[in-house]
Amino acid sequence: MTPTKVSDEIFPITTFISELPTSFVPQSLPSSSENGPVSRRLVIVGDVHGMRKSLEALLDKVGFEKRNGDHLILAGDLVSKGPDSPGVVDLAMKLGATAVRGNHDNAVINAAAEIRATKDSLLQSGGLTGSPALPETPEADVLGNTVQDPEVPDKDASATTGASRKHSAATYTTASALSTRQLDWLAALPLILRIKLPPNLTSSFGDTLIVVHAGLVPGIPLEAQDPHAIMHMRSLVRTSGEESEFKPAETFGEEGWAMEWDRWQDKLASKTTVIFGHDAKRRLQLGRYTIGLDSACLYGHRLSALVITGCDGEIKHQVIQVECADEPVVGGVKHGEDLAVSEWEAILADLQEADLSPSRVLYVIQPVIDQAETEMFLDEEMKVQRCRLVGTYHSVHGDFSVLGAWRIGMSNKRITNMANGRARKLGSMVLNKD
Numbered sequence: 480m481t482p483t484k485v486s487d488e489i490f491p492i493t494t495f496i497s498e499l500p501t502s503f504v505p506q507s508l509p510s511s512s513e514n515g516p517v518s519r520r521l522v523i524v525g526d527v528h529g530m531r532k533s534l535e536a537l538l539d540k541v542g543f544e545k546r547n548g549d550h551l552i553l554a555g556d557l558v559s560k561g562p563d564s565p566g567v568v569d570l571a572m573k574l575g576a577t578a579v580r581g582n583h584d585n586a587v588i589n590a591a592a593e594i595r596a597t598k599d600s601l602l603q604s605g606g607l608t609g610s611p612a613l614p615e616t617p618e619a620d621v622l623g624n625t626v627q628d629p630e631v632p633d634k635d636a637s638a639t640t641g642a643s644r645k646h647s648a649a650t651y652t653t654a655s656a657l658s659t660r661q662l663d664w665l666a667a668l669p670l671i672l673r674i675k676l677p678p679n680l681t682s683s684f685g686d687t688l689i690v691v692h693a694g695l696v697p698g699i700p701l702e703a704q705d706p707h708a709i710m711h712m713r714s715l716v717r718t719s720g721e722e723s724e725f726k727p728a729e730t731f732g733e734e735g736w737a738m739e740w741d742r743w744q745d746k747l748a749s750k751t752t753v754i755f756g757h758d759a760k761r762r763l764q765l766g767r768y769t770i771g772l773d774s775a776c777l778y779g780h781r782l783s784a785l786v787i788t789g790c791d792g793e794i795k796h797q798v799i800q801v802e803c804a805d806e807p808v809v810g811g812v813k814h815g816e817d818l819a820v821s822e823w824e825a826i827l828a829d830l831q832e833a834d835l836s837p838s839r840v841l842y843v844i845q846p847v848i849d850q851a852e853t854e855m856f857l858d859e860e861m862k863v864q865r866c867r868l869v870g871t872y873h874s875v876h877g878d879f880s881v882l883g884a885w886r887i888g889m890s891n892k893r894i895t896n897m898a899n900g901r902a903r904k905l906g907s908m909v910l911n912k913d
């Protein structure tokens with residue numbers, strides 16, 4: 480599962496595997512002391528994606544106290560897509576949190592490096608005259624602002640950058656919003672965090688806890704795990720006659736990689752439990768030796784924390800969740816999720832009644848007006864696809880906002896919808912009949 484697209488390139492890794500300092504590892508402490516409760520808990524949180532208010536609400540509910548020895552760990556994808564990526568990184572830095580790099584964190588630091596390189600080359604060639612960071616970001620695309628759609632790479636932008644865009648608009652926006660200090664902090668995150676649990680405490684986790692963003696392949700030593708797969712994988716494909724029994728895959732598969740991990744751990748004397756995120760579709764996953772914490776806060780569901788504590792000779796854990804406290808990225812159909820033909824038809828039928836009610840945050844749509852077909856970058860998951868521009872219109876809170884040839888249809892066998900950022904637009908994806 481090596482990166483096949485430029486957008487997936489792995490930003491130079493400072494630390495591949497990091498050990499959590501023992502000072503943060505839960506010990507068997509008395510449940511209270513003279514000065515009140517001593518917590519010293521590990522609080523591991525799934526994909527935050529710039530949802531700062533939700534993270535704050537979750538820490539509040541957990542009763543997080545750094546001065547009592549609580550330590551925050553973030554399972555990657557701290558940034559991108561949500562409303563306040565800088566705020567999330569700020570909070571993580573302020574709390575002295577530990578984190579691992581997610582695929583979106585990786586994309587954002589790549590995009591930031593690209594923006595910097597473009598600026599530098601423009602400066603050198605004398606071509607930079609106080610223009611905004613390039614490639615263009617969708618800053619101007621907030622509600623009621625403009626009818627021009629930045630999702631369609633216009634000729635001017637590519638002429639200026641000298642290259643087509645490698646990342647989604649959301650990635651560039653996030654990269655531009657983060658300070659150098661924040662980007663440096665993100666870039667220094669390890670891909671794997673290892674936590675050796677104290678041998679004098681009994682634990683259902685086994686001897687070792689691992690935090691990664693997406694997953695690990697059973698039967699391969701940590702040192703030999705593939706960096707790209709660690710940040711992207713969701714399932715495993717069984718192989719035969721290969722070095723490893725399994726190949727990691729980004730697709731959801733029939734079951735997640737975690738099921739296989741659990742089966743493998745059952746055969747081992749020394750167990751390792753993996754805490755991960757990245758799989759919003761499956762939401763909270765509680766396996767025997769795997770805990771998936773991406774509970775789709777970005778899409779308006781929940782943000783989850785695994786709270787681990789040492790108490791009475793035991794490592795104990797519980798999951799604490801809050802409902803999303805931020806504006807979710809999309810109200811309605813979820814970003815990137817495929818629509819069945821019948822669902823698509825239902826949406827179109829619904830819209831024919833032109834019932835643009837204020838309770839329905841966003842809409843697109845008009846039936847397809849065939850336009851140019853071209854290779855376009857969709858997002859980090861779908862990468863570059865052969866696409867077709869389609870006619871759309873957008874309504875926000877019931878008001879018509881924009882008419883335009885805006886988004887794209889993938890001209891393969893799927894119908895997909897996409898939405899984008901704070902502009903709350905939903906783009907229609909159409910089926911190519913051939």
Ligand SMILES: [Mn+2]
Pocket residue numbers: 526556581582583692710756757758
């Ligand atoms: Mn992810």
